[in-house]
Amino acid sequence: MTTDATHLSRSALLFLARRPGLEDAAMRLRPFRRLASRFIAGETLEEAVDAVKTLSARGLMASFDHLNEAVQTPEETREEVRQYQRLLARIDTVGVRANVSMKLTQCGLLFDEALALENARTVVAEAAARDSFVRIDMEDSSVTQVTLDIVRQLRAEFGEPHVGAVLQSALRRTEQDAKALCAQRIRTRLCKGAYLEKPDVAFPDKRDVDASFVRTMRVLLDSGVYHGIATHDERMIEATLDHAAKRGLPRGAFEFQMLYGIRGDLQERLVREGHPVRIYVPYGRHWYPYFMRRLAERPANLAFLLRNLVRG
Template sequence: MLRAVFIGLSENKSLRHFAESSAMGRRMSSRFAAGLEVKDAVAAAKKLNAMGATVSIDNLGENVTNAAEARESAKLYHDMLDELSKDGLKANISLKLTHMGLDVDPALCHDLVSELVDHAVKIDNFVRIDMEGSPYTQKTLDFVHELHRIPGHSGHVGAVIQSYMRRAEADVEKLLSERIRIRLCKGAYKEPADIAFQQKSEVDANYVKLAKTLIKSGVYHGIATHDENIINELKQFAKAESIPASAFEFQMLYGVRRGLQEQLIKEGWGLRVYVPFGTEWYPYFMRRLAERPANALFIAKNMFRN
């Protein structure tokens, strides 16, 4: 119920405008975002690298409405790739196709993302294409398959699968048939019952089933969850199957379950932290509240603490 409320609020344009332009809103966003500028994300990546985590940096934003905005977003990612390379950071980038103009001009979006993957290839880096709501699922996967088939791109671009989607298993099989790297998550949007599991138990069971397939696949995948029970089950599974920690990585969001992040690193598991930054933080922030409404209370308390 509260999840649906927060997801509904994440799409409210007036609230978004108000929140993103107010000082108080920006203060709230710092709970889940590294800051507003490239340098803030780079500083966060440095700290996380020093802690033993690798990083994926997301320039916050989605659903741009014109080509100039899409080009601007792509430019920022090029700058980011240069910064990461210059500082020798263990960090790649994550992006959303609607931030690169998918709704405005799919051909432009294809060119912009393909150029980013070319850039990543040159500096031996990697581009993750985030997964958005279900109107974009097929388009996004088609995009990733196409990008992956461009000579030289293989291993430098990857997809995201959401375990709440009923189609997830078939999509995983297709991606694995081309050895495309996958980030597995549960899914952050509100989807109808005909295409997505609604019960947490079903989403979790599908997650574990798919994660085991990925861990055993011989391709390097990202297991993105903060669910301690699932993480424990997968650690046991990897040990029982003699799969080394270096065969895959766990992934978590910046600012979420920091203690668990540190514990995984201490135990020798690979951990990548997803670090969002930028001025367009509102929809991302509201989806984080939807995942754990108690966060709203926590943030409210901290806002008024001296």
């Protein structure tokens, strides 16, 4: 697939990911569900726990993410809070090396910022009581600033070990955001980003996204704070390892993070080499938007899906 065709298909898939009316129809298609199962650990908490047990046996850590970006009422947000409280309790019971990731839209950010802060505070308080950690996921650029503001407030209330942020190297602002977060000792996950953005806020060229990733990675690793470098790109991994070696950083000064169902060979190689690796483990019934973003990242997956849809 040409570069232009790849960009076009990615843009189309990211657009479709934001069309909730397509979700029910798509999720009824057997080939669609079959391919999605490669990237989604299940629709229930117990299915996700079983998946994490398997990862743990391979020496991998995990971060659970309950998928539900479509909450529309205060009661739905409170159910998300209860879901995360149950999840944190279950992690304690199972005894796996895992934490949780959560989007502020699940907490009501799109219709009530105060409610979103209140709900996020409840979840982080639960994590702190259990000596665990909540990663506040980053979403599209329309909520970047308010998300970082809420993370800073929660960090001030609960301390470094219990809440952290996410930055996307696709956004033009990210390197400066990284410097600010490091100054406040906020643990940060760096990823490339998987949202459809306008060129005035995000780099349209992959080479610029990669260059931003490397610059931001260096800012994070130089800070002395424990961060997560989230990538499946072996060039980015080698750049990270090279910079860590130049700085004399020991293994365990940071962790690599990867997505469930992608590059298991690379995950295991890094573990064998002694690097901490954490897998982002999504689960839940509302997996359509997440899955569409994964398709957009990997054109080969789209080709596989289309072949299977034709076959039925």
